[in-house]
Amino acid sequence: MSFGSQINYKQLLERHGCIRVPMIQRDYAQGRPAEKEVREEFLKALKDALSKPADDPSLPLNLDFIYGSVEGNEQTRFLPLDGQQRLTTLFLLHWYLAWRDDQWTTFEQLFLSEDRSSRFAYSVRPSSNEFFDQLVSYRPALPPEEVQFLVALIADQPWYFRSWRLDPTIQAVLHMLDAIHNKFYESEGLFARLVDDDRPAITFLLLDLENFGLSDDLYIKMNARGKPLTAFETFKARYEQGLANQLRGEMFSIGEQTFRGAADYIAIRMDTAWADLFWKHRSTGTNLYDAAFMNVIRAVALITRDPEPPKKYLEDFTQLRTEINPPSYTDFHSYNWLDEDFTRTLMRLLDAWCGSDSSLHRLLPDGRYLNEKEDIFDKIMSNGANLSYVELVQFTGYGKFIVKHQDGIDSGDFQEWMRIVRNLGVNTVYNRPDDFRRSVRGLVGLIEYSGDILAHFAQSEKPTTGFSEAQIAEEKLKAQLILADEGWRELIDRAEGHGYFRGQIGFLLNFAGLVTRSLESEPSNWDASEHVAFQKAFERYLDVAETMFSERGLTDLGEYRWQRALLSLGDYFLPSGRNRSFLVDSVTEEASWKRLLSGSGNRAAVARNILKSLWQKLVPDADISEQLDKTITGADSLDPWRKAMISCPAAFDYCDRNSIRVNEHGTVYLLKRSQMNGAHAELFTFCIYDNLQSLAQNGGLTPLKLMEYYFSKETAIEPGIRFDWSGDQVSCFALEGGKDDFVLYRRDNDESQPRFVDYLIKNVGFKLTEQGIERKCAHSEIISVINELRDGLVKFTEGEG
Secondary structure, eight states: OEEEEEEOHHHHHHHSSEEEEOTTSOOOOTTSGGGHHHHHHHHHHHHHHHHSOTTOTTOSEEEEEEEEEEEOSSSOEEEEEEOHHHHHHHHHHHHHHHHHTTOHHHHHHHHBOTTSOBSEEEOSOHHHHHHHHHHTTOOOSSOGGGOSOHHHHHHTSTTOOGGGGGOHHHHHHHHHHHHHHHHHTTOOSHHHHHTOSSSOSEEEEEEEEETOOOOHHHHHHHSSSOSOOOHHHHHHHHHHHTTTTSSTTOEEEETTEEEESSHHHHHHHHHTHHHHHHHTTOOTTTOOOHHHHHHHHHHHHHHTSOOOSHHHHHHHHHHHTOSSSOOOHHHHHHTTOSSHHHHHHHHHHHHHHBOTTSSBOOOSSSSSSOOIIIIIIHHHHHHTTOOOHHHHHHHHHHHHHHHHTTTOOOHHHHHHHHHHHHHHHHTSOOOSHHHHHHHHHHHHHHGGGGGGHHHHHHHOSSOOOSSOHHHHHHHHHHHHHHHHOTHHHHHHHHHHTSTTTTTOOHHHHHHTTHHHHHHHSOGGGSOHHHHHHHHHHHHHHHHHHHHHBOSSSBOOOSTTHHHHHHHHHOOOOEEETTEEESOBSOTTSTTBHHHHHHTOSTTHHHHHHHHHHHHHHOOTTSOHHHHHHHHHHTOOSOOHHHHHHHTOHHHHHHOTTSEEEEOTTOOEEEESSSOTTSOEEEHHHHHHHHHHHHHHHTTTTTTSEEOOOBOBSSSSSOOBEEEEEESSSEEEEEEEEETTEEEEEEOSOGGGOHHHHHHHHHHSOOEEETTEEEEEEOGGGHHHHHHHHHHHHHHHHHHHO
């Protein structure tokens, strides 16, 4: 056995009569579509090496060991055990460059045997071997620059069998030739460098197992996996290779061993402590943690991008969050994502997370503002950079603090920093990537003050940018209060910790009078008694707020008491597209309770003042439902539509998405969902119908029969109340309208009952119109008009008898 001869491909063929991939090996895989990253990286490395001057000190490019068994005596055959993929690709590169540089004679001397068969062959499948025999003799008539589709050209040759489409090795070879064509078609003079054995550009270390023979046992020992490197293994190897010049001025240590620069340190950590950390996130099918590690790499790359200039940042942002075709090492390298900021952040994060027992080490004292495992570690392992904007803001702040304070992290300072980051991020609206970019830019500037973030906010006129202006102002006032009097810390923490408020408590500061007072004088100038008085006012409003809202949203006290009580004090509805909403819990909706509390947006400030008026009426320790009922029943001087809704909880209940629509005439429609082309009701007729149901059940409408309310699904047909009456014939009446213009009309053919029609006109106030007989009335007259119709029908029936 000979060890480690460093030779090139030409020298390998000079030693042996042929290279034959043995039957025990698998099909050629490097050309498969799924191996794009491996293929592109390998071809790039080959081209770089061939393009360098022959005296370049970095040459030759060494492709590592190629193990092989040797058979035969005088005319030996080299049977590769490990190296099949590299040898096949190099053969194809020889073929292509010989064609490209018009060096076909040299190529044939090297690869064509005396019997015109290929000296590079496959025993895996007979068809593969036949293909190589044909390819080695095929020289395209056109030069490469005139060939657009090389694969199509080859497949169109008379010697190419259609059945070869089923041979995976042949198809992979064609894919590889396409890739070589795309990479090398403009290159010149590279064939000479490829076969230069004096100053070779590309070599490998050959390990001959002479006359040993090929056995399954040997194959298993020499090539236990029998698989190509995974995408992550390729990434890891390339990344470690490129670390040589990073962080050269810094020292790192593992135990008593020290390293200058990041390369050796990261290589060791990748295979030890960091590997242990990721092991729990390995795939159950493969026992690999590649996907989890690559997800962390993508996330770290994203949070370490410079937010300036915007165009470059947004391009990087989009690429790193792509799920359909995640970025490969080539992308990371070409976009320069693997810079020193990335490396430093990756190192500090992973080292910080590595606990003594391979479990996640937490740096924050508790999960009040960020649960490091659930909110960061687990989500990144699963989703990479494809987190929500708010989650990415928090991870950015988290990572930047760890790097900034790498020499020693104070858990109290870290907690205070993450509190500010959480409050700002959660309560800023993100509609597009550039909104997030501005927040990242704000954090880049803010991290300099992270060691005492409260003092920075309390003392700075404009503490930061890139987040909600209202939230920045709120954080400034809260910082001033906390530093001015120790009584504020517990109250503010309690309010911010509410699951629905999530750090946004400006409404409490406003209601308690703190915002107005702080504009007159900073809290540090107030005396202790003034702080105590404000703290009592703040706590009273907080008590009511905790009663009204749970962590999910509005507390349900039954019969829509909160909504009706608010509506009795004013129109608190917020716009929601073309609709108006009595508010939803979801904080992402345009018309949410959270939006009302923030006071931002169209009409939210007015609505928040109505909420304040209600809270001022309530005593937190007393029965809230009774107090709300008293507010509802005591309402007076109300708009008709508000009065109708307040008196009819069923109107709220009908609206599945809490929306109404008011048209240009002032007619109010209750929407079952969110559009008029879905089921909808008219407010006043719906509320009257709700009242009439109990009356009808007790016979109070007889001989009228109250039918089901008619819910329209078209804008051209009005919803309304329907009545039936059975006299000499069945007759149907409808009540429709809106605002203060209603009409009760007969839906039958008036000519069929002339005597009855005449009676309605003379005795019940109906009038004959082009549409038929009808009676118009105002909203306040509807009940009396229905009663008149009922009484008139009684008399008509008695007259008939």
